[in-house]
Amino acid sequence: MRELPDSATSVGFANPLEFLCGSHREIERYLSSLIRITEESRDGRIRERETFVRVLRQLSGIAFGHTVDEEESLFPRLRCTGRTEGEGALRRLETLEEEHGCADKAHGEVDRLARHWLASGQVPPAEANRLTALLTGLADLYRRHIQVEESDVFPQAARSLAPAVSAARTAKPSRVERSKGG
Ligand SMILES: [Fe+2]
Ligand SMILES: [Fe+2]
Numbered sequence: 001m002r003e004l005p006d007s008a009t010s011v012g013f014a015n016p017l018e019f020l021c022g023s024h025r026e027i028e029r030y031l032s033s034l035i036r037i038t039e040e041s042r043d044g045r046i047r048e049r050e051t052f053v054r055v056l057r058q059l060s061g062i063a064f065g066h067t068v069d070e071e072e073s074l075f076p077r078l079r080c081t082g083r084t085e086g087e088g089a090l091r092r093l094e095t096l097e098e099e100h101g102c103a104d105k106a107h108g109e110v111d112r113l114a115r116h117w118l119a120s121g122q123v124p125p126a127e128a129n130r131l132t133a134l135l136t137g138l139a140d141l142y143r144r145h146i147q148v149e150e151s152d153v154f155p156q157a158a159r160s161l162a163p164a165v166s167a168a169r170t171a172k173p174s175r176v177e178r179s180k181g182g
Helices: 004-009 016-040 049-085 087-120 125-171 175-179
Strands: none
Touching (some): 049 087
8 A cells, every 4th residue: 555655755745735736737737738639630640649648648647646645545544534524524535536436437448549549540530529528528527526635635634634744754754855865
């Protein structure tokens, strides 16, 4: 299981919640690039093929890692403290996990369609429409999802977990801190 303080601080962010917010910005940026390239490829030829492949890989990687960080590290910790914030906070985590599942299915279909495009070199109109629908659907899902996380869940985490995270970092410096001799 990934531990939030280590996985987050290992890439150089002082605050794990800032790291998660940074991942949100990357997910938004990658989705917006893929939507643009898909729209520009509607005449049947994939535009910016190398960028398309690179961004697709980056999006898959960051979305997967981000969900693991939340579901295996952040959310379980919040559940331990959630009762102090009420049942609503626990239900909110369940909804977010259901949305992770929906996003995961959509990412899988995006990857399958994109691989087919890249292998055939063609963009059939029906597949372009489907890919656009999947990507814009993902962008909408993430917009709502991220809004809840950043306005409700992360502030709750900052209130309830900050002392534990701070203690863990003091006891066990991150890889970045060790490499700096800190
Ligand atoms: Fe999430
Ligand atoms: Fe998130």
